[in-house]
Amino acid sequence: MSERPIQFYFRGAIHRIEGSAPTRTLLQYLREDLHQTGTKEGCAEGDCGACTVVIGELSGGDGEEMLQLRAVNACIQFLPAIDGKALFTVEDLASDGELHPVQQALVDRHGSQCGFCTPGFAMSLFALYENQPECPERDEIDHTLSGNLCRCTGYRPIVDATRDAYALPRRPLNRQPVIAALKALAALPPLDYQGNGQRSHSPRSLAELAALRVALPDARLVAGGTDVGLWVTKQGRDLGEIIHLGAVPELKTVSIGRERLEIGAxxxxxxxxAALTAFEPNWAELARRFASTPVKNAGTLGGNVANGSPIGDSMPALIALGARIVLQHGDSLRELPLEDFYIDYQKTALQRGEFVRALRLDAPAEALRRVFRSYKVAKRLDQDISAVCAGMAVHVDGDGIIRRARIAFGGMAATPKRAVNCELALLGRPWDLNTVRHAMQVLREDYRPLADVRASSEYRLNVAGNLLQRFWLETGSTGQTPARLSQLAPVQS
Structure with a gap:
């Protein structure tokens, strides 16, 4: 790959970036170089949403390319991540001297007080406005705004403004010039960028990535940057040489069938x-509460799994569903049960020169009925780190006997971990209250959780047992479910 500048579409033209460090954030570039100060810096970690911008990419193929617009946090997006994409900021919304309907509605509804966070709200709502031709229900509006925090006006006037924006004369984005520019950018060679003494590579095929990873086994892999970005903005770490994964199409594929789901890293x-919920509808609760919309728009499932965090919320549910992780080194592939990928605190089985290629899940055997739930316990509904996160699946035969059980928790150990003793206590027993109460006692043998600012050790143990009981209440035989929760005697520790 030959060196070239970072190039992206912005304000009707192709912009080029040269000389800036590849770990410089998009927010810094906007404010310090382009002097576009409508995009604000609040937390510098993707939590407050004041830095929200909208990124445009081509989706589809075979001559049917469409423009996909998604809100992301500029404060944790490294500059190479916008190569080949389109960028929209709050300054782009008004045109011909008129505010965008989203902006006008925010003004009319007094949806801004100090105004610091308002540009972020406007950009999140702009993405919603472009992606949803009709005004969505309140729950979807709330979810759209889950990554935007404001303490001034409260959310009622902002939600009201969202509805009002749809009632105003529609002003959609003219997408054709953007699509044409993105097609031209796609014809450029892969990005090999150097700036301020750092180097960043952006391979455009799986073969290029595999060869580059073997040649540079110590380079830092960066996908969405929603975790690694904080290493720079909050910890000031030097990431060294970087390999960006966002331009590898093979890693962005989803294959869903009756028997298997495969999700590229x-x-x-x-x-x-969305794919996991289609494959297993009871994934929806975790999907709703996992991070904010801008974080989910940038972060990747492969990155969440690969970073090995004991509180990475996707892992307990994936483990409960029997997920396997596919690793690649050169042309060679190997596959592991996901729970075997985690060795110790933030230490994985990933070898030098390897990278995560995909995650695979199989549908349950038709002879058994699988019931599955995932639960997240945290101090806030949105935008919070779990105290305990659970993934639970039991496979029951026609007689109501448990033939398989996979129970996994995050936040209870140094890694996401299965509750092996609890699983054994469930196997071969009827899926009823007595079995669950016994398993709740045994579950306490599986973990020795730490106490920290989010929860005490005893709280975590109690919550884990209570979640198992909740799992049965939601999925067990209705004939055995007590009419009132007070009929359930407490489990003695």
Whole structure:
């Protein structure tokens, strides 16, 4: 790959970036170089949403390319991540001296007080406005705004403004010039960028990535940047040489069938969760509460799995469903049960020169009925780190006997971990209250959780047992479910 500048579409023209460090954030570039200060810096970690911008990419193929617009956090997007894409900021919304309907509605509804966070709200709502021709229900509006925080006006006037924006004369984006520019950018060679003494590579095929990873086994792999970005913005770490994964199409594929689901490591959390929910509808609760919309639009399922965090919320549910991780080194592939990928605190089985290629899940055997749930316990509904996250699946035969059980938790150990003793206590027993109460006792033998600012050790143990009981209440035989929760005697520790 030959060196070239970062290039992206912005304000009707192709912009080029040369000389900036590849770990410089899009927010810094906007404010310091382009002097576009409508995009704000609040937390510098993707939590507050003041830095929200909208990124445009081509989707589809075979001559049917469409423009996909998604809100992301500029504060944790490294500059190479916008190569070949279109960028929209709050300054782009008004045209011909008129505010965009989203902006006008925010003004009319007094949806801004101090105004610091308002550009982020406007950009999240702009993406919603472009992606949804009709005004969505309140729950979807709330979910859209889950990554935008404001303490001034509260959310009522902002939600009201969203509805009002749809009632105003429609002003959609003219997409054709953007699509034409993105097609021209797609014809450029792969990005090999150097700036401020750092180098970043952006391979455009799986073969290029595999060869590059073997040649540079110590380079830092970066996908969505929603975790690694904080290493720079909050910890000031030097990432060294970087390999960006966002331009490898093979990593962005989803294959869903009756018997198997395969999700490429570069599939965004938004798209991965949509596929997982289609494959297993009870994934929906976790998909709703996992991070904010801008974080899910940028972060990837492969990145969430690969970073090995003990509180990575996707892993307990994936483990409960029997997920397997596909690793690639050169042309060689190997496959592991996901729970075997985690060795110790933030230490994985990934070998030098390897990368995560995909995650695979199989449908349950037709002879058994699988019931599955995932639960997240945190202090806030949105935008919070779990105290405990659970994934639970039991496979029951026609007589109501448990033939398979996979129970996994995050936040209870140094890694996402199966509750092996609890599983054994369930196997071969009827899926009823007595079995569950016994398993709740045994579950306490599986973990010795730490106490930290989010929860005490005893709280985590109690919650884990209670979640198992909730799982049965939601999925067990209705004839055995007590009419009132007070009929359930407490489990003695």
């Amino acid at each position: 570069g599939v965004t959390l938004t798209d991965a969760f």
